[in-house]
Amino acid sequence: MKEKNQNFFFELELEEDQLIKLAFWADARSRAAFEYFGDVISFDTTYNTNRYNLVCGSFVGVNHHGQSTLLGCSLMKNEEIESFKLLFQCWLCCMGGNAPKGFLTDQCASMKRALEACMPTIIHRWFIWHIMKKIPSKLNGYKGHAEIEQEMSQVVWNSHSKDSFDRNWNDFLLNFGLVDNKWLSDLSEDHYIWVPIYLDHHFWAGMRSTQRSESMHSFFNKFITRNSSLIQFVKQYDNCLGSREQAKRESDAADFHTVIPCATKSSIEAQFQDVYTHQKFRVVQAQFRRKANCITRLTNSALGYSVYEVGEQVSSLIFNKFVVTYDSVATEVKCQCLLFESRGILCRHALSVLSFEQVTQVSPRYILERWSKKVKRQHTHIKSSHNEPLLEPRSKRFDELVFCSQNICKFTSELEELTAILHCAYDTIMVEMEELKAKRKGTSSLSHKDANLESVNEFQSPPRIRTRGRPKIG
Incomplete structure (x- = not known):
């Protein structure tokens, strides 16, 4: 990968016995994309995808389409404070020393302390879903726990000022006899890091829940299995990047060649239609x-x-x-x-x-430039390191077709007669292509198993061990 692009970043820390302590990598395009989409980062380690129990961590941003964009991946030996410090320092170095404005994680004490040490200026936020999903297990010993869960959700999501949250939260604890509950007391102390009203005056690009991380986990599953070797994992992660890149390219093309009609007569809506x-x-x-x-x-x-x-x-x-x-x-x-x-x-x-x-x-x-389709973002011109046999032919064909169709549309849109000719030709060609596709159905699909993996001798996969749970706060 480094040979394909000198801006590919890779860091490997080994223990004395040559087993992996930390492996981190980010391709050249991901590093360049950080300039545009590195304002808010989601970091998650709940995707345990390898048979060796190395902790997989992914740095995820949000692009102008609202799609998840991968900005680095890591494998760690454990989830201790020093391991996270090493990783975050490595990631900052990769991104030119620039920390994001917002950083979302799950409710992990080690991660919290590492971020405080490595990125003291960021706004750190816990995924609220990770907290709310614990309510049944933490409070089911109380009478009327279903009502307690409903009321707690109401207080958290529908308090529209800090004063109203503080008042509603105290009333909630008193009314249900929960003042002495340690889990809720700990959450009260850390309210500034998870309660929406204390955080939503900062920009989060729609990343306040864990939904985006879960979406990425589902996406990883298309490429990586639990039985993947370490080398397969690294290679297939790269192909995963390429697939995300292709989805973004197709969305870009749709933005410039199709129009979504306005839902109302509002001229304000038309402003957003033109730019977003x-x-x-x-x-x-x-x-x-x-x-x-x-x-x-x-x-x-x-x-x-x-x-x-x-x-x-x-x-x-x-x-x-x-x-x-x-x-x-x-x-x-x-x-x-x-x-x-x-x-x-x-x-x-x-x-x-x-x-x-x-x-x-x-x-x-x-009208935020962050969501604009008109901004020329330089990272899209950077050659990626993705597995070319698997992804490049389709990408090349797609780019060529977009270029040709753009020229044709510019030419034909000048006259109604030319537009009518193009529509007629388009309908005819679509029929022919659908017939050909139907004949070849099931013969052209590729999966992650088709990728050729190079022989890698520099280091070995660690011994397989049993999976253990991660210590969390609460």
């Missing part, structure tokens, strides 16, 4: 649709600064209320739900107020 990738525009559209469930009421106004109460009907019996402010001088809108601050998407409550104020164009500050 398809995937992120769909997220914006969902907010426009849900705006129909909102009722806006002006509560105070002075010198161009207005305060609104937006009621949102979430069910036949439940209305949630949000405070939204609008500054007509600064053309600034802010909502209590913090969707824009945390995910970079204007919420339905803010859109409702903008509609009430008859605003026809939003300030450029609300």
Whole structure:
């Protein structure tokens, strides 16, 4: 891999007995992509994919399509503080010493302390799902534990200010007799690292839950089995990268050659349609649709600064209320739900107020370059190290077709007659291709088993051992 691209980064730390202490690698394109998508990183070690019980850790970002993008992978001997310190220092070195703004992990004490030592300036956040899934096992000894679980979820997710969370949390503990519960007491002390209202004023690119990590685990399973050798693991991880790259390339092509119709007549929606990738525009559209469930009421106004109460009907019996402010001088809108601050998407409550104020164009500050399809990102031009026999032919064909179709579309779109000719030819060709595809069905698929693995003699896979659980907080 290093021979294919000199910017491929690989670090190997061995024990005295030559067994692996740490292996970390990141390809050249992943390193370059960090410039654009390294603002928020998810790091997860729950994917135990190898038979030797080496701990697999993956650094994951989010690209402009909202897709997971891999920014490094590691194999570690254990999950002690010093192991994580070594890994995080290695990863920082790989990324030019630049730490992300936000860093998400599971609820691991060793990881927390290592991050405090290696990246003291980041905002560290625990995956809230890892905490909420423990409620049944931690509280099932209490009478009415199902009601306790429901109330705790309500307090965590529907407290829209720090004061209201603190008040609701204390009431919750008192009402259910949970003041002396150690697990909940520990969570109370660490509220700043997992409770949404304490964190959502920072940008998280939609990564606050563990859903993205679980999605990556599912994706890994397509390429790697538990019986994969260490060398197979490294090689197949590289092919996994290539497959993600191909998905991104196809999404890029769709952005430039197709258009998603607006769901409303709003000129603001059209602003996002023009700039955002398809995937992120769909997220914006969902907010426009849900705006129909909102009722806006002006509560105070002075010198161009207005305060609104937006009621949102979430069910036949439940209305949630949000405070939204609008500054007509600064053309600034802010909502209590913090969707824009945390995910970079204007919420339905803010859109409702903008509609009430008859605003026809939003300030450029609300159209993030982060989600733009128009930005030329240099990392896409970097040659990757992926297994060429497996992935390159399809990638080359795809690139050639995109280039040809772009030129044809530019030429034919000038006249209706030319467009009609192209549509007719397209329909004919599609019929022929579908017939050919039907004849060859089941003969052209490739899996990870088709990849040729080179003989590697530098180091050996460690002895196979039984899997043991990882110590966690709580």
